[in-house]
Amino acid sequence: MRKILLIGAGRSSSSLITYLLQKSFSENLHITIGDVSLELAKSILQNHKNGTAIALDIFNDEERQQAIKNSDIVISMLPAHLHLNVAKDCLNFGKSMVTASYISNEMKALNEEAIKKNLIFMNEIGLDPGIDHMSAMKVLDNIRDKGGKMLLFESFTGGLVAPECDDNLWNYKFTWNPRNVVLAGQGGAAKFLQEGKYKYIPYQKLFRRTEILTIDGYGKFEGYANRDSLKYKSIYGLDNILTLYRGTIRRVGYSRAWNIFVQLGMTDDSYTIEDSEQMSYRDFTNSFLAYNPNDSVELKLRHYLKIDQDDIIWEKLLELDIFNSTKKVKLANATPAQILEKILKDSWTLKEDDKDMIVMQHLFGYELNGEKHQIESSMVCIGDNQTYTAMAKTVGLPVAIATLKILNGEITTPGVQIPITKEVYKPILKELEENGIIFKEKNVPYFGYNPDIII
Amino acid sequence: MRKILLIGAGRSSSSLITYLLQKSFSENLHITIGDVSLELAKSILQNHKNGTAIALDIFNDEERQQAIKNSDIVISMLPAHLHLNVAKDCLNFGKSMVTASYISNEMKALNEEAIKKNLIFMNEIGLDPGIDHMSAMKVLDNIRDKGGKMLLFESFTGGLVAPECDDNLWNYKFTWNPRNVVLAGQGGAAKFLQEGKYKYIPYQKLFRRTEILTIDGYGKFEGYANRDSLKYKSIYGLDNILTLYRGTIRRVGYSRAWNIFVQLGMTDDSYTIEDSEQMSYRDFTNSFLAYNPNDSVELKLRHYLKIDQDDIIWEKLLELDIFNSTKKVKLANATPAQILEKILKDSWTLKEDDKDMIVMQHLFGYELNGEKHQIESSMVCIGDNQTYTAMAKTVGLPVAIATLKILNGEITTPGVQIPITKEVYKPILKELEENGIIFKEKNVPYFGYNPDIII
Numbered sequence: 001m002r003k004i005l006l007i008g009a010g011r012s013s014s015s016l017i018t019y020l021l022q023k024s025f026s027e028n029l030h031i032t033i034g035d036v037s038l039e040l041a042k043s044i045l046q047n048h049k050n051g052t053a054i055a056l057d058i059f060n061d062e063e064r065q066q067a068i069k070n071s072d073i074v075i076s077m078l079p080a081h082l083h084l085n086v087a088k089d090c091l092n093f094g095k096s097m098v099t100a101s102y103i104s105n106e107m108k109a110l111n112e113e114a115i116k117k118n119l120i121f122m123n124e125i126g127l128d129p130g131i132d133h134m135s136a137m138k139v140l141d142n143i144r145d146k147g148g149k150m151l152l153f154e155s156f157t158g159g160l161v162a163p164e165c166d167d168n169l170w171n172y173k174f175t176w177n178p179r180n181v182v183l184a185g186q187g188g189a190a191k192f193l194q195e196g197k198y199k200y201i202p203y204q205k206l207f208r209r210t211e212i213l214t215i216d217g218y219g220k221f222e223g224y225a226n227r228d229s230l231k232y233k234s235i236y237g238l239d240n241i242l243t244l245y246r247g248t249i250r251r252v253g254y255s256r257a258w259n260i261f262v263q264l265g266m267t268d269d270s271y272t273i274e275d276s277e278q279m280s281y282r283d284f285t286n287s288f289l290a291y292n293p294n295d296s297v298e299l300k301l302r303h304y305l306k307i308d309q310d311d312i313i314w315e316k317l318l319e320l321d322i323f324n325s326t327k328k329v330k331l332a333n334a335t336p337a338q339i340l341e342k343i344l345k346d347s348w349t350l351k352e353d354d355k356d357m358i359v360m361q362h363l364f365g366y367e368l369n370g371e372k373h374q375i376e377s378s379m380v381c382i383g384d385n386q387t388y389t390a391m392a393k394t395v396g397l398p399v400a401i402a403t404l405k406i407l408n409g410e411i412t413t414p415g416v417q418i419p420i421t422k423e424v425y426k427p428i429l430k431e432l433e434e435n436g437i438i439f440k441e442k443n444v445p446y447f448g449y450n451p452d453i454i455i
Numbered sequence: 456m457r458k459i460l461l462i463g464a465g466r467s468s469s470s471l472i473t474y475l476l477q478k479s480f481s482e483n484l485h486i487t488i489g490d491v492s493l494e495l496a497k498s499i500l501q502n503h504k505n506g507t508a509i510a511l512d513i514f515n516d517e518e519r520q521q522a523i524k525n526s527d528i529v530i531s532m533l534p535a536h537l538h539l540n541v542a543k544d545c546l547n548f549g550k551s552m553v554t555a556s557y558i559s560n561e562m563k564a565l566n567e568e569a570i571k572k573n574l575i576f577m578n579e580i581g582l583d584p585g586i587d588h589m590s591a592m593k594v595l596d597n598i599r600d601k602g603g604k605m606l607l608f609e610s611f612t613g614g615l616v617a618p619e620c621d622d623n624l625w626n627y628k629f630t631w632n633p634r635n636v637v638l639a640g641q642g643g644a645a646k647f648l649q650e651g652k653y654k655y656i657p658y659q660k661l662f663r664r665t666e667i668l669t670i671d672g673y674g675k676f677e678g679y680a681n682r683d684s685l686k687y688k689s690i691y692g693l694d695n696i697l698t699l700y701r702g703t704i705r706r707v708g709y710s711r712a713w714n715i716f717v718q719l720g721m722t723d724d725s726y727t728i729e730d731s732e733q734m735s736y737r738d739f740t741n742s743f744l745a746y747n748p749n750d751s752v753e754l755k756l757r758h759y760l761k762i763d764q765d766d767i768i769w770e771k772l773l774e775l776d777i778f779n780s781t782k783k784v785k786l787a788n789a790t791p792a793q794i795l796e797k798i799l800k801d802s803w804t805l806k807e808d809d810k811d812m813i814v815m816q817h818l819f820g821y822e823l824n825g826e827k828h829q830i831e832s833s834m835v836c837i838g839d840n841q842t843y844t845a846m847a848k849t850v851g852l853p854v855a856i857a858t859l860k861i862l863n864g865e866i867t868t869p870g871v872q873i874p875i876t877k878e879v880y881k882p883i884l885k886e887l888e889e890n891g892i893i894f895k896e897k898n899v900p901y902f903g904y905n906p907d908i909i910i
Contacts, residue, residue, distance in 0.1 A: 188725055194746035198729045200791070201743075202720030204659035209745065265657030270643055274653045288656075290664065291649035336655070 001030040002407055005071035007056060007064075007086060008078040009035040009044050012100075012126070014387050016077070016396030017044055017051075019435075023404060024050035034067050058082055069093045073407050075399060076101075083107065087121060094119065098403045100126030100395055103418055111416040120411065124418040125402050126395035127358060128157040131379070131432070133232075133418055134398070134425035135439045136362050139377055140236060141422060143366045150241050151372070152365030152448060156213060156223040158249025159391055162355040162382045163218065169316045171251030173348045175356035175391055182267055182341045184248065185224065192229035193244040195448065201225055207255035207262060211247065213361050215378045216440070221359060223247030224255050235420065243448070249359050257316045261340060263305055264288040269337035276334040282325040284339050298323055320347050355383040358390040360439075365446055372446035379439045394437060401431045456485040457862055460526035462511060462541060463533040464490040464499050467555075467581075469842050471532070471851030472499055472506075474890075478859060479505035489522050513537055524548045528862050530854060531556075538562065542576060549574065553858045555581030555850055558873055566871040575866065579873040580857050581850035582813060583612040586834070586887070588687075588873055589853070589880035590894045591817050594832055595691060596877060598821045605696050606827070607820030607903060611668060611678040613704025614846055617810040617837045618673065624771045626706030628803045630811035630846055637722055637796045639703065640679065647684035648699040650903065656680055662710035662717060666702065668816050670833045671895070676814060678702030679710050690875065698903070704814050712771045716795060718760055719743040724792035731789040737780040739794050753778055775802050810838040813845040815894075820901055827901035834894045849892060856886045 004020060006013065020031050031048075034056030035041040041053035057063055058078060068074055068089040073096050076086045080101035087110055090097045096119045103123040114121050124130055132155060143150065160166075161173040174181060190201040201209050210222040229246040238244060250258075261267050265288050273279070273287065282297055289300040307313055320343055321327060327346075329339050350356065357380065364375040383389035402419070405411045411424055419425050429439075459475060461468065475486050486503075489511030490496040496508035512518055513533060523529055523544040528551050531541045535556035542565055545552045551574045558578040569576050579585055587610060598605065615621075616628040629636060645656040656664050665677040684701040693699060705713075716722050720743050728734070728742065737752055744755040762768055775798055776782060782801075784794050805811065812835065819830040838844035857874070860866045866879055874880050884894070 189720055189723055191726070195748070197746055198742055199744075199746065200720055200723075200728070202718075202723055204718060205720065263657075263659060265644055265655055265660065268644055268655075268657055271646070271655075273655070287653055289654075291652055291654065293650070 001028055001050075002073075003030050003032065003071045004073055004075065004403060004407070005032045005034060005067055006075045006077065007034045007058065007067075008076060009033050009037075009041050010077055012392050012395040013044070013077050014389075014396065015393040016075070016400045018388070019397055019400040020404070021045075021048050021051060024048075027404060027408075029404075032067065032071065058085065061085075065089050065093070068095060071095060073097070073403055075099070075403055077399075080104065090119065090121070091117065096120040096122075096406050098122045098125060098399055098406065100124070100130060100399050102129060103416065108416055115415045118414045120406050120414055121416040122402050122406065122411075122419065122424070123416065125398050125428075127391070127398075128360070130398050130419065131394055131437065132157060132360060132362075133420050134429050135360070135377060135379065136236065137420045137422075137425055138429060138439075139362065139364050139375055139441065140238075143364060143368075143375070144237070146368060148366040148368040148373070150238055150364070150366050151446075152243040152363065152374075153236070153238055153241060154211075154243065154245040154247070154363040155361075156221075156247045156249045157360045158221070158223075158358070160249065160251065160357045160359060161350070162357040162390075165351070165354040166251075168347060169312065169319050170254055170257065170348070172254055173350050173354065173356075174345065175350065175389065178341050178345060178348070179337075182337045182344070183269055185227070186267065186269070188227055190225035190227050190229070192225055192246070193242065196242045204262060207259040210255045211245075212252065213249070215359060215361060215380060216442075218359070218380055220252045221249045221361075222252045222255055223249050235418070243365070249361070253312065253316075257313045260305055260307075260313060260317065264301075266336045266340045269335045272333045272335055273339065276329050276339060277332040279329045279339075280325045281321055281327045281329065281343055282323050284329060284336075284343075285322045320344065350386065352386065355385065356390045357382045358394045363447075365448060372448070374444045374446040375441055376444050377439045377441045379437060381437050393435070397432060397435055397437065398428055401428050456483055456505075457528075458485050458487065458526045459528055459530065459858060459862070460487045460489060460522055461530045461532065462489050462513065462522075463531060464488050464492075464496050465532055467847050467850040468499070468532050469844075469851065470848040471530070471855045473843070474852055474855040475859070476500075476503050476506060479503075482859060482863075484859075487522065487526065513540065516540075520544050520548070523550060526550060528552070528858055530554070530858055532854075535559065545574065545576070546572065551575040551577075551861050553577045553580060553854055553861065555579070555585060555854050557584060558871065563871055570870045573869045575861050575869055576871040577857050577861065577866075577874065577879070578871070580853050580883075582846070582853075583815070585853050585874065586849055586892065587612060587815060587817075588875050589884050590815070590832060590834065591691065592875045592877075592880055593884060593894075594817065594819050594830055594896065595693075598819060598823075598830070599692070601823060603821040603823040603828070605693055605819070605821050606901075607698040607818065607829070608691070608693055608696060609666075609698065609700040609702070609818040610816075611676075611702045611704045612815045613676070613678075613813070615704070615706065615812045615814060616805070617812040617845075620806070620809040621706075623802060624767065624774050625709055625712065625803070627709055628805050628809065628811075629800065630805065630844065633796050633800060633803070634792075637792045637799070638724055640682070641722065641724070643682055645680035645682050645684070647680055647701070648697065651697045659717060662714040665710045666700075667707065668704070670814060670816060670835060671897075673814070673835055675707045676704045676816075677707045677710055678704050690873070698820065704816070708767065708771075712768045715760055715762075715768060715772065719756075721791045721795045724790045727788045727790055728794065731784050731794060732787040734784045734794075735780045736776055736782045736784065736798055737778050739784060739791075739798075740777045775799065805841065807841065810840065811845045812837045813849045818902075820903060827903070829899045829901040830896055831899050832894045832896045834892060836892050848890070852887060852890055852892065853883055856883050 031051045033041040034054045038055035045051040045053050076083050076099045084106050159175045185203050185206045210224050213221050226246045286297045361378040381390040381394050486506045488496040489509045493510035500506040500508050531538050531554045539561050614630045640661045665679050668676050681701040741752045816833040836845040836849050
């Protein structure tokens with residue numbers, strides 16, 4: 001039996017574990033799941049004959065080292081800042097390692113030693129980062145192998161609710177960490193490249209500078225800019241590209257409505273609201289509006305943010321009940337962002353039968369033999385249920401597949417890396433396809449920067 | 456001769472020094488000016504017979520202690536964070552001390568020992584903080600002495616250009632640190648009280664929630680909220696007040712136009728712009744607008760921020776030359792805020808003959824014998840020239856007057872304090888009046904919160 005150690009049995013490991021347990025018979029695998037909660041690890045394994053659950057406190061050096069020593073390869077699904085001790089043990093005991101997290105500088109620093117010991121430390125091999133790297137590099141390498149010159153690369157990802165469960169006016173429910181959704185876009189201007197020019201969007205305008213995208217069979221979406229559009233410029237080999245943009249996908253109209261919260265100041269997480277516990281949702285809304293003895297909170301807000309009488313934004317706000325004077329916030333010393341999160345959870349929590357959906361689209365503009373071309377590559381993944389969510393599948397499957405391919409010697413180049421080489425992305429994308437995670441590519445007219453698609 | 460030591464001979468000490476030197480004959484004073492630059496100290500004294508210039512390095516313990524030991528009272532006009540060593544020496548050698556800076560926690564911690572040694576450490580006795588405390592407390596104490604109950608206190612201060620030198624569309628020039636003007640309002644939501652309700656304004660709306668004020672003989676002004684409206688609530692004895700608001704004064708229309716820079720993201724100081732050195736002003740402006748192959752930077756900006764064809768805002772932007780394609784930024788690795796500051800300095804630097812103006816207004820709403828009343832108290836001070844600016848007079852004179860009154864035993868209560876007691880503010884306000892810094896009080900109808908005065 002080849003022994004795989006999985007550390008951290010959180011929300012996104014369901015598909016990862018199921019994949020490995022299913023393969024355990026044909027591939028001769030034994031899966032050890034180590035989690036701080038033995039209960040959780042056990043409940044996931046459900047007495048599977050090729051699995052063992054162990055209690056593993058990551059801060060206990062002996063426990064951790066023992067478990068790693070006993071394995072042939074290690075998967076760390078811990079929070080990103082906890083990978084390093086695992087990585088150092090893997091170096092010591094000569095084990096390869098796989099994570100879905102952004103590669104840290106400390107992790108990068110282990111590269112030389114990993115190569116020396118012929119170990120693979122594969123990082124950023126979940127969804128985003130992960131599937132985005134692999135699916136983008138596949139098309140980029142194809143274009144460049146043909147002699148094409150890249151002009152434009154735009155890449156969008158989003159976690160949404162599946163169309164059949166999409167029953168609110170925002171066309172959105174929380175499918176991942178709600179706090180991150182409330183704080184999205186904060187912490188600095190979004191920076192990207194458009195036709196050779198650096199462009200900057202401050203937070204207060206981020207949700208008013210969206211781009212529209214269409215995915216066949218799923219209709220229109222919108223994307224707002226990520227802060228880090230230029231992060232993979234050199235890594236993808238796009239140093240001379242004219243347009244480089246990465247964005248987050250929402251359904252059309254979400255951002256324009258979300259901007260109301262930004263403008264009011266409801267997404268601020270830097271100070272606490274007085275008497276937040278006793279406040280009604282209406283009091284909370286009113287605290288961002290000037291006092292007036294005669295006017296309603298509703299009219300003050302409409303006037304302040306210039307919302308027309310028949311604007312759908314208004315219906316979206318009503319749906320969230322932000323003018324309700326009896327619902328209480330019930331959070332002491334809360335920031336505006338924490339209170340908003342609570343209000344949104346009332347409306348945006350997935351129901352028991354709801355399914356989530358992951359959407360990804362890349363646009364590749366390039367020049368070949370003097371002509372300009374564009375390729376659109378799109379992927380949609382819908383969750384099976386609230387255990388095997390689209391998020392769990394798209395994060396967990398590439399991790400699982402990579403682990404097995406490293407174990408089987410199908411991926412062999414050693415070092416601390418991310419999945420951008422053909423050796424890595426080709427076999428993994430192929431097997432993701434077999435598991436229903438499929439990118440559809442098509443040629444479209446070259447847009448370059450097309451002002452018509454900007455709202 | 457009584458010996459006064461002034462440490463730090465910066466921009467705001469001209470009126471302070473002149474006042475003390477003029478008094479030196481009748482009051483039998485000797486003024487020692489210690490500055491890191493002996494040249495500067497000498498040039499200010501101009502061989503006055505009752506003055507001595509010394510080179511004083513504040514970080515040299517021996518030099519500093521020697522100078523303090525040799526004096527009867529010490530004025531520190533150093534940056535706020537450098538007062539503490541001076542204060543500790545003053546405690547050791549038994550000298551009282553005066554500063555115009557905000558009182559720090561470290562300074563407060565010296566209170567008990569100062570009282571024990573019968574020393575006065577007077578802080579926050581410049582303009583703002585300083586004259587604002589004294590002029591407010593005078594009216595507040597009057598109202599309360601009559602048995603009035605405070606309902607509303609609003610206080611506004613601004614440094615502007617004098618009306619006779621006001622020759623640009625913004626009705627504004629830099630009269631103090633330009634960087635602070637560009638960064639004004641950043642760092643957290645403005646918080647205040649309106650009719651018993653806490654209100655919050657995020658940065659992105661700060662310049663769209665101004666209040667209008669009128670000062671007899673000087674016309675209309677506007678105020679935008681300071682972050683710290685509640686800072687002196689308890690100190691002024693206003694714990695049960697319904698409305699408490701502190702603001703910064705500009706000429707009407709400034710804030711609505713300034714909001715354009717906020718919305719574009721030009722006031723951001725948290726990241727640097729690529730290739731800033733080579734950029735034209737036009738390139739800088741364009742970096743905050745979407746790329747478009749057909750439209751001008753001008754039309755893109757007008758459309759993005761919905762500026763009407765005949766809106767005076769547009770003329771204000773043109774006046775600053777932000778669309779100029781030949782003027783270069785010439786600042787390497789500059790933040791947007793640094794570049795904006797540079798652009799503004801081209802237009803907003805005081806000319807040689809320009810004078811500045813300080814404007815302050817307080818509104819006091821109160822109830823007495825079942826009736827509501829309101830008092831408006833306003834002060835305008837215009838600079839003589841670029842040495843004896845309104846800023847130097849209003850910051851320096853209260854410091855000088857307080858120093859002399861402490862030295863003369865007219866102010867006697869010991870301890871680390873700010874000028875909010877009758878013993879302190881009465882004689883100082885009186886002498887400020889004799890020096891042309893005069894508050895005019897008048898009774899006006901009680902407004903409470905009057906929506907008609909909000910724009």
